[in-house]
Amino acid sequence: xxxxxxxxxxxxxxxxxxxxxxxxxxxxxxxxxxxxxxxxxxxxxxxxxxxxxxxxxxxxxxxxxxxxxxxxxxxxxxxxxxxxxxxxxxxxxxxxxxxxxxxxxxxxxxxxxxxxxxxxxxxxxxxxxxxxxxxxxxxxxxxxxxxxxxxxxxxxxxxxxxxxxxxxxxxxxxxxxxxxxxxxxxxxxxxxxxxxxxxxxxxxxxxxxxxxxxxxxxxxxxxxxxxxxxxxxx
Amino acid sequence: xxxxxxxxxxxxxxxxxxxxxxxxxxxxxxxxxxxxxxxxxxxxxxxxxxxxxxxxxxxxxxxxxxxxxxxxxxxxxxxxxxxxxxxxxxxxxxxxxxxxxxxxxxxxxxxxxxxxxxxxxxxxxxxxxxxxxxxxxxxxxxxxxxxxxxxxxxxxxxxxxxxxxxxxxxxxxxxxxxxxxxxxxxxxxxxxxxxxx
Numbered sequence: 001x002x003x004x005x006x007x008x009x010x011x012x013x014x015x016x017x018x019x020x021x022x023x024x025x026x027x028x029x030x031x032x033x034x035x036x037x038x039x040x041x042x043x044x045x046x047x048x049x050x051x052x053x054x055x056x057x058x059x060x061x062x063x064x065x066x067x068x069x070x071x072x073x074x075x076x077x078x079x080x081x082x083x084x085x086x087x088x089x090x091x092x093x094x095x096x097x098x099x100x101x102x103x104x105x106x107x108x109x110x111x112x113x114x115x116x117x118x119x120x121x122x123x124x125x126x127x128x129x130x131x132x133x134x135x136x137x138x139x140x141x142x143x144x145x146x147x148x149x150x151x152x153x154x155x156x157x158x159x160x161x162x163x164x165x166x167x168x169x170x171x172x173x174x175x176x177x178x179x180x181x182x183x184x185x186x187x188x189x190x191x192x193x194x195x196x197x198x199x200x201x202x203x204x205x206x207x208x209x210x211x212x213x214x215x216x217x218x219x220x221x222x223x224x225x226x227x228x229x230x231x232x233x234x
Numbered sequence: 235x236x237x238x239x240x241x242x243x244x245x246x247x248x249x250x251x252x253x254x255x256x257x258x259x260x261x262x263x264x265x266x267x268x269x270x271x272x273x274x275x276x277x278x279x280x281x282x283x284x285x286x287x288x289x290x291x292x293x294x295x296x297x298x299x300x301x302x303x304x305x306x307x308x309x310x311x312x313x314x315x316x317x318x319x320x321x322x323x324x325x326x327x328x329x330x331x332x333x334x335x336x337x338x339x340x341x342x343x344x345x346x347x348x349x350x351x352x353x354x355x356x357x358x359x360x361x362x363x364x365x366x367x368x369x370x371x372x373x374x375x376x377x378x379x380x381x382x383x384x385x386x387x388x389x390x391x392x393x394x395x396x397x398x399x400x401x402x403x404x405x406x407x408x409x410x411x412x413x414x415x416x417x418x419x420x421x422x423x424x425x426x427x428x429x430x431x
Contacts, residue, residue, distance in 0.1 A: 011331070012331065015239060015330070015331050015332045016332055018239075018240065019239055019240055019242075019244075019247065019332040019333075020244045020247075049326075049327075050326070050327035053326060053327045053328060054238055054239075054327050054330075057236070057237070057238040057241075058238065060393065061241070061393060063393075064390075064392045064393040064396070065389060065390070065393065067392075068389040068390075068391070068392050068393075069389045086389070089387070093240050093241050095240075096239070096240030097238050097239050097240035097241065097330075099240075100239040100240055100330060100331075100332070101239065101327065101330075104330070104331060105327070108324060108331070109324050109325075109327065113321060113324055113325065116324060126262060128262045128265050128270075128313075129258065129262060129313055129316075131270055131274075132265075132270065132273055132274045132277065132313055132314075132317060133317055133320075134274075135270060135271065135274035135275070136274040136275070136277040136278045136281070136317055137278075137317075137321065139274065139275055139278045140278045140281055140282065140321070142278075143275070143278045143279050143281075143282045144282050144285070147282050147285070147286070161288065161289050162289065163289055163290065163291065165410070167288070167289065168288070168407060168410045168411050168414065169414050171286065171288055171297075171411055171414075172410070172411045172412075172413070172414025172415045172417075172418060173414060173415075173418050174286070175283055175286065175297070175299075175411070175415050176414070176415045176418030176419050176422070177418070178279050178282060178283070179276065179279050179415070179419065179426060180419070180422055180423055180426070182275040182276055182278060182279035183272065183275065183276070183423065183425075183426050185275055186271035186272045186274070186275035186276070187271070189271040189275070190268060190270075190271045190272075193270075193271065198267075200267070
């Protein structure tokens, strides 16, 4: 696997490049990276799930945008006319969003969040922020278990969510209890941290090792981005 | 309410990222060592809250609770919301990495405002102040989302209006639930809201 730090940097720069692109002609050059990377998709069900989520907002946009932008009429649906300019703009956004999604899915989203946060630490994000990220990500499954346990208890007592004030009060109390448990757990964690002489660094077993292959990929990425900048200038 | 990648213009992305950067800096500045576990665990709890679905009319929505986050954490809601949205982006692909700054600013600005606006009145009536903070935060977040879309491309106005109107019932339910949560916390553990003396 490529070094997570490098993956994060490539994904970040690629996203910014594509997000700021306004020219249709360049999208062909941008699709080279996701096309190469798409060989490495291993978890197809997760990919499909993410693909649907990303395109949900896009579909919402397609309902409105082609009919809102004035220009040359292409099709007419129920007195509303879709314009060439509207369809062109919507297509541009759709392609951009999906290019960024595919690249980031393979580079960043497919690895465990802890690895990504560890990489953020090496990229010199503020220590306090990384510490909060680490602790919080570590305890999300614990709090989620707590939530599932409480929800099971509600189900056993025949709770069925409806559109009434009783449901909202029960959910309010459920979440209040989750916050309460989280707070009490945080007190215990604080004591444990003092006990272990916590000095502001979370030590990990796994360390990133920069290999020759990473240098090669890094060079390729730099050449790729420089090539696109060159094409943009000319 | 998460804006996907590739939609917003460079200026809006830049402004959102700068606001988030500044807010996170202020939030982290007075964060002491002993606050780490509290802020982290509350952030985990708020992330888990977004997994709870509540029925509204024929559909259902997930809890956002940025009003509650604001009232409890104040400026620290910037790093807390940043974390939640970052994880939602990398785990479930809600929103994205380039729009992370804008999305965080859209959620965290109302949170910080409700800290200053509604926390002083909390002791008078927990439920009512909670309701107002929950209601206001969602409405204001929607306004900011609509604002970011509109300033990217003024033809987004119809989409922006629809998002805004669709969230009015959500904000009322969110307000009611925030009110009940604050009443519950007041009865069981006041220190979570007011800090330990």
